[in-house]
Amino acid sequence: MDLIDTLRRARIPQFTLPPFVGAVHQRLPQLPPTLGLTTALNLALDRILPRDTLAPLAGKLVCLRVTDAGLSLNFTLTEKGFRPAVSSAKPDLMISARARDFIALALREEDPDTLFFSRRLLMEGDTDLGLLVKNTLDAIDWPRLDLEAVHPLRLFALLRLRMGSSDR
Secondary structure (H helix, E strand, C coil), X not given: CCHHHHHHHXXXXXXXXXXXXXXXXXXXXXXXXXXXXXXXXXXXXXXXXCCCCCHHHECCCEEEEEXXXXXXXXXXXXXXXXXXXXXXXXCCEEEEECHHHHHHHHCCCCCHHHHHHCCCEEEEECHHHHHHHHHHHHHCCCXXXXXXXXXXXXXXXXXXXXXXXXXX
16 A cells, blocks of 8 residues: 555545644745746656646646645746746636645546546636646646655665765
């Protein structure tokens, strides 16, 4: 059984992050969490996220807004993959929800349509891009997550091996 199956069976309770969490995060730089998001998207690109299907996103400013966490993660798709975007322009597509609702989407507890029609997931801007993102996420067959592969001790050992081989 993998982590995703375990979390699905556990049924994470409904929650909303306390207001002070959002207030603090709004004052912090958004680049670090955006780098985390774009790194994860790039790891999935061409493996489970088909680049050709996402072509209409190229050059578009997308904002993933986690309302209760105070996060606004702006990114774009380039020839080299997903990249953080620093822009004061209005996003071409903004997807907003609470942290728990994004978790529910990731765990497939809820589908985007249910969240959208219950007004827990908001999409603003280019509706064609929004439908593209929704349909792409619906079509993905999520791989099993190998927890051993991401164990901190294993990651440190791999990093040490790579750093050691670059010294030569």
